[in-house]
Amino acid sequence: MTALKGYQRLEALGVWREQPDAQRRNVVVSLGDSTIVIMDMKSRPLTHWAIPAVERANPGVLPALYHPDGDPSETLEIGGDEAVMIEAIEKLRAAINRARPKQGRLRWGLMGTMTALLIGVGTFWLPDALRQHAVEVVPPVKRAEIGLALINRVTRITGPECRDNLGSPALARLGGKLFPTEERRKLMVMSGGPRKAFHLPGGTILLNRSLVENYEDANVLAGFALVEGLRAGNHDPLAEVLAQSSLLAVIQFLTTGSLPNGALDSYAEKILSQSPEIVETQDILALFKEKGVPSTPYARELDPSGSVVGPLIVNDPFADTLPPPLLSDGDWISIQGICQR
Secondary structure, three states: OHHHHHHOOEEEEEEEEOOOOOOOEEEEEEEOOOEEEEEOOOOOEEEEEEHHHEEEOOOOOOOEEEEEOOOOOOEEEEOHHHHHHHHHHHHHHHHHHHHOOOHHHHHHHHHHHHHHHHHHOOOOOHHHHHHHHHHHHOOHHHHHHHHHHHHHHHHHHHOOEEOOOOHHHHHHHHHHHHOOHHHOOEEEEEOOOOOOEEEEOOOEEEEEOHHHHOOOOOHHHHHHHHHHHHHHHHOOHHHHHHHHOOHHHHHHHHHHOOOOHHHHHHHHHHHHHOOOOOOOHHHHHHHHHHHOOOOHHHHHHHOOOOOOOHHHHHOOOOOOOOOOOOOOHHHHHHHHOOOOO
16 A cells, blocks of 8 residues: 555545435545545544545546445545545555456456355355355455445444544554554544444444543543454454345355445444443453453443442452553543544
């Protein structure tokens, strides 16, 4: 992604329409590390598009008209007076397309493999086998694309991601401290929603704003992030997405690299409505000790009475001596205000 470096944080004006019958809105378009962020005129995020999944509806024509891959109903119009932004988007799209595997060979190989599987295996074994095969062969960039597509679906229920110039870098520093490079996960604070925390393919952990606004330090937020990281490690989130998808959706994913919107919507609704998976207490305590996070604040947020989470309180690795703060006071204050703009 060397081509990205020259265009980080580039911004321009545009016109966005969420769907054909929606009102056109003047927006600010921001080009990030791997996404196009569309914000209202007060810099509040409205949606995110993954650059590898952006299509241009009118190549060579101005104003440039873009839409997410597979969803031409949502559009972004950038005028000819924003030539630098259009040039940057086109350059990045071209660089990403050159880096992708040749689709023809991959598609024919996958189709041949699928045909052999359909002939040689039984009805009951085939769906699970195809899902497992898809999980094993999908590259990291595709996982990230699916994660971004799911974020766009989830934010229709939770509201947009909270971000600002001070809180976002501070949150990134906390994520870097909790999750080292080899297991790096991105932390995002959402403006609402029914879940305290959940994870998506591509390494993103989404956290409810209540975890940053109601506490004097980062221990509760860090606790929920770490436990969600354990859940993601126990069960591949992409495998969970495909488990919710029909066999036809899985076949489409193997042949085209994309999932239908219906499959994404179904999974988004599931993760926001289901109870989180139980994580073993000994695993939580071991990880909290390693990362320097006391377990009592996390336990009290789960159950203020302590009756259900007693082992997490009694066996808190920092019950007697508190570890050093995870963040400076300034960074934590910045994170606490991340949803105020």
